[in-house]
Structure formats: structure tokens, C-alpha cells
Amino acid sequence: MKNAFEFETLAEFIEYFKDEQTCRDHFTAIRFRNGEYCPHCGHTHINKFSDGKRYRCAKCKKDFTIVTGTVFGETKLPIRKWFIAIYLLSNTSKGISSVQLAKHVGVTQKTGWFMDHRIRQAMKQNNGQLFGDIEVDETFIGGLEKNKHKSKRQHKGTGGIGKTPVVGLKSRAGEIRARVVDGVGSDVLHQVIKETVPEGQTVYTDSWCGYNNLKGYKHTVINHSKGTYVLGDAHTNGIESFWSLLKRGLGGTYISVEPFHLFRYLDEQSFRFNNRKLTDSERFMIVSQQVIGRRLTYSELTGKESKDA
Secondary structure: OOOOOOOOOHHHHHHHOOOHHHHHHHHHHHHOOOOOOOOOOOOOOEEEOOOOOEEEEOOOOOEEEOOOOEOOOOOOOOHHHHHHHHHHHHHOOOOOOHHHHHHHHOOOHHHHHHHHHHHHHHOOOOOOOOOOEEEEEEEEEOOOHHHOOHHHOOOOOOOOOOOEEEEEEEEOOOOEEEEEOOOOOHHHHHHHHHHHOOOOOEEEEEOOHHHOOOOOOEEEEEOHHHOOOOEOOEOOHHHHHHHHHHHHHHHHHHOOOOHHHHHHHHHHHHHHHHOOOOOHHHHHHHHHHHOEOOOOOHHHHHOOOOOOO
8 A cells, every 4th residue: 555655646546545534634644743733822732522523722712623724624525525636736737627626526616616726825835035047037818809809809919908917937946936916017027036036146038128227136138039049048948838838727727717816826837837846646745734824715715705615
């Protein structure tokens, strides 16, 4: 029997987490890996109810379960279904739609959509800085104007009007950071770079004017408008490959993404990219650990209440 770090297929994963008690025991070990504690006040003396599922803090007297204060919330769904959903979303290169997730896990599409977003909450990017040689590029996410109804078209060209601007920074040593921004002017782009990359590092960009006069860095520009895409070490091919993968997922898997949720999809794709050298099992373990302390309610997500998951 393989352990939790050796799964090579979804079938092996499901075989190991064969029932709810196995999943509950596994998550209990994760939740209390540094000792038992109350998620409400942090007190380390807690009492367990005879049903084996509920706890009560000896200090604040509040009751809680193993999923309290996690992405799972006070879920009605079995932890086993959450584990399968985490495994699928963390290991599918272009993501998995709420429709497909619902079919695989056995929930409604609405619940699948909510699960998708809550798992993305556990994939949230860290704010760590990038070092070394850094590629920086901006792109626009959104539908083509020509595909919109005539009354909704804002222009006839292929520019960024009506789309959401996004900036990405990729270290050639490995990791990436991607974020939604208000625009792609120099004030925004320079600020993003300064927040993410320490001064003195080498920064590669294209010839967009928003990168002009970037101070404090070894700034090298590759001029795509002249048909040049690689000149020695100067190129932005790495970050552009990430954009390609992101857009294939957004256009082919998710099809329609609201701008106010776009940052969640950036977190998802960045997580898989930053952990691409790990095994499927290791990516699952990271997300299942990061669900703790990242609660996301339906009302926070949509401004509405839900009686589902």
C-alpha cells in the first residue's frame, strides 16, 4: 500500500482515501500536527465529544470540529469529496471546470463552483520576493471585441479596452508572481516591480513604454516590434509561455471568467506553475495543509447567502 506521498494516479489516491474515516484521520493529523488547539482562541486544552467529531475548548467553552476555520468551513460535504476535488484542481494543468468537478465529485454545479473557489483560496500566492534574472510582462484578459454584440463593442481594434490588465513576473530560477492591476502605465508597472523584485536584480522586459526609466535595476529591453524575440540572454519567453498556458485554461476550461474573480484563477495557475516540479501527491499535500486559516464564505465570494456546501 502506498502512503500519502506516493500516489501516481487518481485511482491509487481514491483507493488510499477509501472512506470518510480515513480522510478525517488524515486531516486531523494535519490540523493538529503541532499539537491540539482551539481554532477560536488558540488554547491547547480541548475536550473531545463521544461522537468523535466535535471538540470543546476548556477555556473559551466554544465547540468546533476539525474543519472549523478552514477552507472547508462548516461543510456538509464529506472530507473525502473535498480531498478528491483538491487532488483534481491542484494537478490538472489547465484547471477543471465546476461542471466537470461536480460530475467527478458528485455534487451540484453550484456546489462545485463554490468548492473550486474555496480551494483556490488555499492556493493563494505568497508575497515573497523574486531574485536573480526576472522576466516581466503585461497582458490583457478578456473576450475579443469582434465576438461581442455590436452594441457592447468599445472599439474596432485588438487593444486592451474592455479587458482586464494583468502583470506577471517570472524568476528564471523558477517561481512566478501574477496579479491583476489597474493599468499598465509606468506608475503601476514600476511599483509592481519594486514590490516584488529587490533593487540590483536583472529585469528583462519588452519595449512597452510603461517600463521606460526603470531605476535601480539592470534593465534589458527586447524589442518585439522589430521582430526580435531573443537576443543573447534577453527575452521574455518564460513569462509569455505562462500567459499562453493561463489563457488556454481560461478560454478552454473556464470559458467565462468574471473580472472580479480573475485574481483567484491567477492564484490557481501560479500555484501549479510554482510547484510544477513536485509530484501530484506533494501538490495535494501542500494544498490540504494550506486550507487551514483561509476560510471563504459564500457571501464573501458573491455577496449572497448559500444553503449548499
